Amino acid sequence: MGRVGPPPGAADGLARRLGQLLTGSGERRVRLRTLTVIRWIAIIGQAFTIALVHFSLEFRLPLGPLFAAVGLSALINLVLSAGFSATTRLTERSAALLLGYDILQLAFLLGLTGGLQNPFSILLIVPVTLSATTLSLRTTVVLCLAVIAAATALGLFPSDLPWYQGSFHLPPLYLGAVWLALVLGTALVAGYAWRIADEARRLSDALAATQMALAREQQLSALGGLAAAAAHELGSPLATIAVTARELARSVPPDSPLAEDIAELVGESQRCRGILRSLSQQRASEEHAPFTRVPLSTLIETVADSCRRRPGIGLDIRLERVSASAGEPQLVPTPELRHALVNLIDNALQFAARRVQITIVLGAERVELRIEDDGPGFSAEVLELLGEPYLSTRHEAGGLGLGVFIAQTLLARTGATLQFGNRAAGARVTITWSRAMLEGRAPEI
Numbered sequence: 001m002g003r004v005g006p007p008p009g010a011a012d013g014l015a016r017r018l019g020q021l022l023t024g025s026g027e028r029r030v031r032l033r034t035l036t037v038i039r040w041i042a043i044i045g046q047a048f049t050i051a052l053v054h055f056s057l058e059f060r061l062p063l064g065p066l067f068a069a070v071g072l073s074a075l076i077n078l079v080l081s082a083g084f085s086a087t088t089r090l091t092e093r094s095a096a097l098l099l100g101y102d103i104l105q106l107a108f109l110l111g112l113t114g115g116l117q118n119p120f121s122i123l124l125i126v127p128v129t130l131s132a133t134t135l136s137l138r139t140t141v142v143l144c145l146a147v148i149a150a151a152t153a154l155g156l157f158p159s160d161l162p163w164y165q166g167s168f169h170l171p172p173l174y175l176g177a178v179w180l181a182l183v184l185g186t187a188l189v190a191g192y193a194w195r196i197a198d199e200a201r202r203l204s205d206a207l208a209a210t211q212m213a214l215a216r217e218q219q220l221s222a223l224g225g226l227a228a229a230a231a232h233e234l235g236s237p238l239a240t241i242a243v244t245a246r247e248l249a250r251s252v253p254p255d256s257p258l259a260e261d262i263a264e265l266v267g268e269s270q271r272c273r274g275i276l277r278s279l280s281q282q283r284a285s286e287e288h289a290p291f292t293r294v295p296l297s298t299l300i301e302t303v304a305d306s307c308r309r310r311p312g313i314g315l316d317i318r319l320e321r322v323s324a325s326a327g328e329p330q331l332v333p334t335p336e337l338r339h340a341l342v343n344l345i346d347n348a349l350q351f352a353a354r355r356v357q358i359t360i361v362l363g364a365e366r367v368e369l370r371i372e373d374d375g376p377g378f379s380a381e382v383l384e385l386l387g388e389p390y391l392s393t394r395h396e397a398g399g400l401g402l403g404v405f406i407a408q409t410l411l412a413r414t415g416a417t418l419q420f421g422n423r424a425a426g427a428r429v430t431i432t433w434s435r436a437m438l439e440g441r442a443p444e445i
Helices: 010-023 033-055 064-081 094-112 119-134 137-157 172-251 259-287 296-306 335-351 403-412 435-440
Strands: 161-163 164-166 312-319 355-362 367-372 417-422 427-434
Touching: 033 064, 033 119, 064 094, 094 119, 094 137, 119 172, 119 312, 137 172, 164 355, 172 259, 172 417, 296 312, 296 335, 296 355, 296 367, 335 355, 335 403, 335 427, 367 435, 403 417, 427 435
Parallel strands: 312 355
Antiparallel strands: 161 164, 355 367, 367 427, 417 427
16 A cells, blocks of 8 residues: 555546646636736836825936836736736736736836835735746746846846935945845745645645545436436336237247247346336435435445455455444445545555455444555655645556545545554554544435
8 A cells, every 4th residue: 555546446537537627738827807907006006106206205217218117017908908808818828928028117117216226126026926826837937037137137237226315326245135135035935925826726626626526426326316217217118018028929839930039028028127126226225315324334345345356355344342332333325425435445455465454443432444455555755645635656547646635535524534554564544433423414415
């Protein structure tokens, strides 16, 4: 069990399709309205600051070039707002070009008003931060390099900072420190923001995959009821066919060339009636499923029978009582519970060498389920990260590493906690429920 990747089964295939849907183009699209609103805030702020410094503080600024740069940004925003709807999503390339222009425009404004001596030079970090939270790492790195290049140019070719007595100059050493702080701040803020945003995106995608897996399990349950309903509707015409076939069998002489065909028709009609009868019984059980409770051991046996077995791998189920008075809990076999248990048992069977042991431990207050195998066990670097989405050590399997995450998420809905560990030889997954929560949990209808 030296792994966390789930077996290439239905749940992981579903998650893989979700991953292809979410990342197939390799681009993250940004809403145009989001960028235009942020840019309007920046444009208004720039115009207000220029007017305040020039007219209120009476620092002499080159108003023509400054307001021309601000006006160009406003014109671009107006064109974008008029030419596209508010729901338009920009491609990553288009969003990167707009943010790159914002860096150049701000660098131009700073170049006319003191360069790195201007306290507003810290705003160069803003476009990079926006990119880190919405765009890919590659685009963010390119914009980081653009900010560093702009800061370097402003540091190498400083302009005068307008002041009361003409202009103001900071020592070169101080300007170097400002440049270094800006570069480090850009890299650190961008890296941190991208990491947090990426983890949030991955978690959101993984939760979506979990919901899709659960929906699929529920659809399969509903499909059984639909098949049984169809069987009920087909019962009457099939009964007519069976009666007609028997009448033909009685009326045709035994030596007739049609006798063999009619006998086969009678046999097949009886076989179809048996199949439809079993489906009708399944329909009745499906109708009462939300109100049916089964012992935990029975549920585990049913789930284990549905798992993929490998030749030569044994699976044993054992019941232990910590307290003599501890009875076996009665559970509603909900789709999320079945799906989670199938995931974990399949995982154990995949990596076991010869045997998988499932132990149900019944205590007075807690119920514990241990799934143990004799495989290689969890690797040390993976063990502490188990349960995180997209964690897999088996990239060649083609999965997204969502099996354990899906199982843990679904089991959490039943009030269970999971613990992962290694034995002397093999791995152990321990699922623990509070007896009161497990037995008192109402079925979800």
